[in-house]
Amino acid sequence: MAVTEKDPDTKKSGPSMTNISIFLIVVLVLLALIAGANSGSSGPNSPAPLTSSAPTKVTVPSISAESDLVPTGLQENGSLEVPPVSQPMQASWFDQSPTPGEVGPSVILGHVNGGGQPGIFANLKDVVAGAQVFVDRADGQRAVFEVARVETIPKDSFPTDAVYNDTANPQLRLITCGGDYDRGARSYRSNVIVYADFVEVQKV
């Protein structure tokens, strides 16, 4: 029985090229997977998280909002305490959340209006992705955040999980009122929520 033998050169170069191609594809796929896995959390250029330090001022240049920060906690009913409505230009930091720059979602609140006057976050809904938010800290560092997205969500379906869930990197939430105004309840029906990622540390 005759056995067909191929040319040794062909036999050597053909399969090896195929193997090399497969290997390259596998490597590319692996690289893509690794890059995809990293993109979900902190980017390669994200600064290292900061240690805890009380925030002192928040600035949103794109809407010309700037306020020093006071700590606020929770009300007896479990909802967020907010700055006095008589001081609508006063923003606050939720003191049960991480300080800005720490790992986790730091929460800053501000009125959309109050006492017939516009509030510090009157135009928060106009913030767009990519805008920067600065938070000065008591340790002399400024945490710089970049807005990832802005949402207006009805209060009765407030995304508690998205706002307060643990995060892999330092993040910032700016929250105010928005949407339709309920005259009967004298309150807005929605909340405007800005989600921002920690991108830089500056010296104040």
Added chain:
Amino acid sequence: MTSQDKGRRFLVLGAGVLLIGSLGVGSASATDYNSGDTCVSVSTYHHPHHDGSTDNSTDSTTDSTTDSTTDNPLDSATDPLTDALDTATDPLTDALDTATDPLTDALDTATDPLTGALDTATSGATSGATSGATSGATSGATSGSTSGSTSGSTSGATSGSTSGATSGSTSGATSGATSGLIGGLSTQNLRAEPTADSGTSDDSDLDEGPNSLTTTDRGEGYDSGYSGGSGYHRGGYTSVSCYYNYSVGHYWYDYRPVGEVHATQVKRVPSGGVDTGN
């Protein structure tokens, strides 16, 4: 291609597949927040049976104390569990409450207008009313409600004599009116309906009662305007999600269509939205 080449090719392919697979599994596990589900399944009828360390500590501070003071069935304080047995409001207790029970009032010649209307000193009326009230009160709400409401509401004045004549009476008109009265008072018999009381639970957190949460809880009805969503579906009427609220140290009930909250970086998770405008 020789078998050796084939084998080499398969080896490379296999290695690639294994690498991709392992990487995929690794990345999935690294980002799967739900894998470490710490919340509990709850429903409108099944309270959380998750009792971790944080819950215990909560019990010792806010719940156990409450239990010892207010879970006493005789306590007339504010515990919702106790309220079910509260002598002031408990339907069961009220059924025997001689001060307020309409059944008894039906016999109260001083105050009951209905009885007063019959209180014309005829012996037939008196005996009929007495027997009716006694059997209704002592032999149980169920039988009382059944017979009373049936005869009273359906027959009433016309054929009230059917039952009325049996129990009461000697004189047709009066006894008929008596049975009609008892039938008309079927509402208090119906009050005997809520018999399921879980006030004997050791822990009010885990109590099965529909409103057994402490005063600091928002309770099952919170945001109940929402239905549906992506909560747990275990034994409840509707999809219910829950989250641990650190502000009160309880698992809270929530009908909002939100996912689970895994918040350890935020020390106390607020409830609901933010009221930052008026």
